[in-house]
Amino acid sequence: MLEGLVFIVMGLIAIVCAICVVFQKNPIYSAVFLIQTMVSLAVLYVLLHAEFIAAIQVMVYAGAIMVLFVFVIMLLNLSSGDVEGGKDKLILQKTSAIILGLILFAVIGVVTVKTVLHGTQGEYTPEYISRIGNTQLVGKLLFTDYVFPFEIASILLFAAVLGAIILAKKEIKE
Amino acid sequence: MLLAYVPILILLIVVLGFAISNIIISALLGRHRPSEEKLSPYECGIEPTGTARERFSVKFYLIAMMFVIFDIEVVFLYPWAVVFKSLKLFGLIEMAIFIIILLICYAYIWKRGGFEWE
Numbered sequence: 525m526l527e528g529l530v531f532i533v534m535g536l537i538a539i540v541c542a543i544c545v546v547f548q549k550n551p552i553y554s555a556v557f558l559i560q561t562m563v564s565l566a567v568l569y570v571l572l573h574a575e576f577i578a579a580i581q582v583m584v585y586a587g588a589i590m591v592l593f594v595f596v597i598m599l600l601n602l603s604s605g606d607v608e609g610g611k612d613k614l615i616l617q618k619t620s621a622i623i624l625g626l627i628l629f630a631v632i633g634v635v636t637v638k639t640v641l642h643g644t645q646g647e648y649t650p651e652y653i654s655r656i657g658n659t660q661l662v663g664k665l666l667f668t669d670y671v672f673p674f675e676i677a678s679i680l681l682f683a684a685v686l687g688a689i690i691l692a693k694k695e696i697k698e
Numbered sequence: 699m700l701l702a703y704v705p706i707l708i709l710l711i712v713v714l715g716f717a718i719s720n721i722i723i724s725a726l727l728g729r730h731r732p733s734e735e736k737l738s739p740y741e742c743g744i745e746p747t748g749t750a751r752e753r754f755s756v757k758f759y760l761i762a763m764m765f766v767i768f769d770i771e772v773v774f775l776y777p778w779a780v781v782f783k784s785l786k787l788f789g790l791i792e793m794a795i796f797i798i799i800l801l802i803c804y805a806y807i808w809k810r811g812g813f814e815w816e
Binding site: 570587591595599600659663668678689 | 752760795796
């Protein structure tokens, strides 16, 4: 009962903030609303008994990724004239976006109404997870069954560093 | 289950209440005698030199990028730390491989001057 109430409230906050992200004129305000959207999603993860993902959502997305977003806004540094100008040039984009959005909405609605979800319960039930602990279970699986993807993740991070250095530092060394 | 998060809720309420009440109280109690000096942007006492809306150097973005990458490295350490004892030596070795790859990465950034501010 309480969880349902929290779900509805946080879901509404997430949706309203996501709409605000799109409609804000100032990109920094959009970034602030995006943080609120991500924090609301973290609460939804808690309701799904995924506490580890909730903590990561706040730490990595609301913390680190948002820093990148704000830096991109600062790097581009749109003045107010850039944001306000060119309003009339987007008629084609706006109409096509509305039509495509309505089609997407209709498809999602039809699928949601028509589909009856039925599945068998998996190995990791909420009771099992709460007995062991969410983070412990993630750790156990990540470092035993999924150890290869975990090691590959370090290679992936290395590749990201290479890309960043080569793109941003190319003028240092010829 | 949700009762465990009541402290976080209390913290949230206190933080929001503090921020909002500070704005309201300062608006109610403060004197409003604006002058040109008071309304000018405060920059640690130094006279402002031009607008703040300048394009920032990509160097800031590079530092932020490094921060995100090593932040994600730390994220992997949390689940490892809670099951470290049950993993025994195997856990130590696999985390050592992970850290060594990222140390090579760190050395590469250092060598290419990624931490230098030129």
